Amino acid sequence: xxxxxxLLREDEMPRQWYNILADIAMNPPLGPDGNPVTPExxxxxxxxxxxxxxxxxxxxxxxxxxxxxxxKIWRPAPLVRARNLEKALGTPAKIYFxxxxxxxxxxxxxxxxxxQVYYNKEFGIKRITTETGAGQWGSAxxxxxxxxxxxxxxxxxxxxxxxxxxxxSMMATWGGNCIxxxxxxxxxGRAALEKxxxxxxxxxxxxxxxxxxxxxxxxxxxxxxxxxxxxxxMLHQTIIGLEAKKxxxxxxxxxxxxxxxxxxxxxxxxxxFPFVHDKINGKQIEIYPVEPAGCPTLTKAPFVxxxxxxxxxxxxLPMHSLGHAFVxxxxxxxxxxxxxxxxxxxxxxxxxxxxxxxVKQKEVFEAGILLARTEGIIPAPETNHALAAVVxxxxxxxxxxxxxxxLFNWSGHGLLDLTAYENYLAGNLKDIVLxxxxxxxxxxxxxxxxxxxxxxxxx
Amino acid sequence: xxxxxxxxxETRCPRLGxxxxxxxxxxxxxxxxxxxxxxxxxxxxxDVENYLKSNMSEAEFNQLMARAEKPKNKVSSILExxxxxxxxxxx
Numbered sequence: 001x002x003x004x005x006x007l008l009r010e011d012e013m014p015r016q017w018y019n020i021l022a023d024i025a026m027n028p029p030l031g032p033d034g035n036p037v038t039p040e041x042x043x044x045x046x047x048x049x050x051x052x053x054x055x056x057x058x059x060x061x062x063x064x065x066x067x068x069x070x071x072k073i074w075r076p077a078p079l080v081r082a083r084n085l086e087k088a089l090g091t092p093a094k095i096y097f098x099x100x101x102x103x104x105x106x107x108x109x110x111x112x113x114x115x116q117v118y119y120n121k122e123f124g125i126k127r128i129t130t131e132t133g134a135g136q137w138g139s140a141x142x143x144x145x146x147x148x149x150x151x152x153x154x155x156x157x158x159x160x161x162x163x164x165x166x167x168x169s170m171m172a173t174w175g176g177n178c179i180x181x182x183x184x185x186x187x188x189g190r191a192a193l194e195k196x197x198x199x200x201x202x203x204x205x206x207x208x209x210x211x212x213x214x215x216x217x218x219x220x221x222x223x224x225x226x227x228x229x230x231x232x233x234m235l236h237q238t239i240i241g242l243e244a245k246k247x248x249x250x251x252x253x254x255x256x257x258x259x260x261x262x263x264x265x266x267x268x269x270x271x272x273f274p275f276v277h278d279k280i281n282g283k284q285i286e287i288y289p290v291e292p293a294g295c296p297t298l299t300k301a302p303f304v305x306x307x308x309x310x311x312x313x314x315x316x317l318p319m320h321s322l323g324h325a326f327v328x329x330x331x332x333x334x335x336x337x338x339x340x341x342x343x344x345x346x347x348x349x350x351x352x353x354x355x356x357x358x359v360k361q362k363e364v365f366e367a368g369i370l371l372a373r374t375e376g377i378i379p380a381p382e383t384n385h386a387l388a389a390v391v392x393x394x395x396x397x398x399x400x401x402x403x404x405x406x407l408f409n410w411s412g413h414g415l416l417d418l419t420a421y422e423n424y425l426a427g428n429l430k431d432i433v434l435x436x437x438x439x440x441x442x443x444x445x446x447x448x449x450x451x452x453x454x455x456x457x458x459x
Numbered sequence: 460x461x462x463x464x465x466x467x468x469e470t471r472c473p474r475l476g477x478x479x480x481x482x483x484x485x486x487x488x489x490x491x492x493x494x495x496x497x498x499x500x501x502x503x504x505x506d507v508e509n510y511l512k513s514n515m516s517e518a519e520f521n522q523l524m525a526r527a528e529k530p531k532n533k534v535s536s537i538l539e540x541x542x543x544x545x546x547x548x549x550x
Contacts, residue, residue: 029532029534029535030532030535031534031535031538032535032538032539032542037534037535037538041538041541042534042537042538044541044545045537045541133472133474133475133476133477134475134476134477135476136476157475157477159475159477159479159483160475160476160477163477163478164477187547187548188543188544188547195491200483200486200487202486202487202488202491203474203475203487204487204488204489207537207540208540208543208544211537211540211541211544212544212547212548215541215544215545215548216544216548226533226537229533230533230534263473292473292499292500293499293503294498294499295498295499295502295507295508295527296502343532343533360503361470361503361504362503381471381476382473382476417476419478420471420478423469423471423478428469429470429504
C-alpha cells in the first residue's frame with residue numbers, strides 16, 4: 001500500500017533557499033524616474049540585509065538557524081497523495097500536493113514572514129508595519145513578530161476589517177496591532193477620512209499608511225514588510241519546492257506537471273522555482289501558474305496601445321464589447337497580466353519556461369468543493385484556482401490514458417473565508433445577463449449617482 | 460440612488476481576499492478612481508464593459524483600459540509611495 005503522506009524528518013529539511021536570479025537574466029526594476037532602482041532608494045522601507053537578498057544572484061542562500069528553528073513549528077510540510085481525488089475522477093494520474101495549510105496562520109505566507117522578521121531583527125529593527133487585505137499576510141507577520149519579539153502594526157483595509165473580526169483576533173492573539181485603514185494615525189489616513197469619514201478604504205491607502213509610519217520613525221527602528229512579489233519573498237518560499245523534491249525522491253517519483261495558483265506569485269514560485277531549475281538543466285516538465293480568467297477584451301485585445309508612450313494614455317483603436325454570447329473555454333491560456341505578479345514569474349513566462357493557465361470563477365469553486373469533499377481540507381479560495389487546473393489535467397490524463405504525475409501547492413485553508421463558499425453554495429455566483437435596454441436604464445440611474453463624479457481622469 | 464441589480468452584486472476581490480460589491484470596485488482604485496481590475500473581476504458575471512462604457516466618457520474608459528493593460532511594477536509603486544510619504548511627513 002502506497003503511503004498517503006510522505007514525510008521528511010527535521011534533519012532532512014533543506015538548509016538553503018534556491019535563488020532563481022542565479023539562473024535567469026532580469027532587467028533591473030525601474031523607479032518612477034525611469035532609472036534602475038538603487039538599494040539606497042529602498043533603504044527607508046526595507047533593512048539592508050533583505051535588500052541585499054533582493055538583488056543577490058547567489059544560487060543557494062543559507063537559511064539561518066533561528067529561522068529554521070521557527071519553521072520547524074510546522075515544517076517539514078507533508079507531501080500528500082490525493083488518492084481520494086484520483087478515485088473520484090477515475091484518473092490514472094498520480095496527484096500529490098504540498099500541504100501549506102498546516103502553518104499556524106493557515107497558509108504559506110509565514111515561510112517568508114519568519115525570514116523577514118528575523119532579518120529585520122538582525123538589522124536592529126524593533127517594529128514592522130504592513131498592510132493587509134483580508135488578513136492572511138497580517139496574521140503571518142504577527143505570528144512571526146511574536147516569535148522574534150518585534151512589534152507588529154497592521155493596517156487592514158476597512159471593508160475587510162469589518163467583515164473578518166476573527167483575523168483581527170488572530171493577529172491580536174499573536175500581539176499584532178491591527179487597525180482599520182484609513183486610520184487617524186497617519187497623515188494619509190486622516191486625509192482619506194476627511195474626504196469621506198465612511199470610506200471603506202483601499203489597499204492603496206493601507207499601503208500608504210504602513211509606509212508612512214516606517215518613513216516617519218526618526219529613530220530608524222521601523223521598517224515595512226511586503227508578503228509577495230519581491231525577489232526575496234520568492235526566495236524564502238522555495239523551501240516548499242525544495243522539500244517537495246526530497247519527498248518525491250523518497251518515493252521514486254518526479255512530477256510531469258507542476259501547478260500553483262499565481263496571485264502575487266509567491267506560493268507558485270515557492271513550489272515551482274526549484275523545479276524550474278531542473279527544467280533549465282534539461283528536465284522535461286510542464287509548469288503551470290494558474291490565474292483567474294481575465295476579461296477577454298484585455299487578454300485577447302483587439303486594440304493596440306502605443307507602449308512607447310510613457311504617459312500610457314495613447315488613444316486606443318476602436319474596441320468591441322464582449323457581447324452576451326461570448327463563452328470562452330473553462331480552462332484557457334492566461335497571460336499573467338496582474339501587476340502584482342512577481343517579475344521573476346513574468347520573466348519565466350516570457351522565456352517559455354512556464355505556461356500560464358487561467359480558470360473561470362465557477363470552475364474554481366466547483367474544484368474547491370470537490371477537493372474539500374475528497375481530501376477533507378477546505379481550501380483557501382485562491383488555492384481553488386490551482387485545484388481547477390489540477391482537476392482539468394487529471395481528466396486529460398484519463399482521456400489520454402496516461403499515468404501522469406501531478407504536483408500542486410495547497411497554499412492555505414479557507415476556514416476564515418467561508419463567505420466565499422457560502423455565496424457559491426447559495427448560487428450567488430450566477431451570471432447576470434443584461435439586455436441593452438437594461439444597461440441603458442442602468443446608465444440613467446448611474447448618472448444620478450454621486451459615484452460617477454469620482455471617475456476622474458488619472459493625473 | 461443605486462442600481463441594485465448591478466452595484467450590489469458581490470464577488471471576491473482577488474487583491475483584498477474579501478467579498479466586495481461592484482460599488483466598491485468603482486471607488487477603490489488609485490485616488491478613489493475605478494479599480495483597474497474591474498473588467499477582469501466582473502466580465503464573467505455581466506457585460507461590465509458595456510456598462511462602464513455607458514457611464515464614462517470615452518477618454519475615461521480608455522484610461523481605465525490603459526491602466527489595466529499596462530500597470531506599474533510593484534517596486535516602482537513602492538518608491539512612489541515612499542516619496543509621497545516623505546513629502547507628507549516633512550511637509
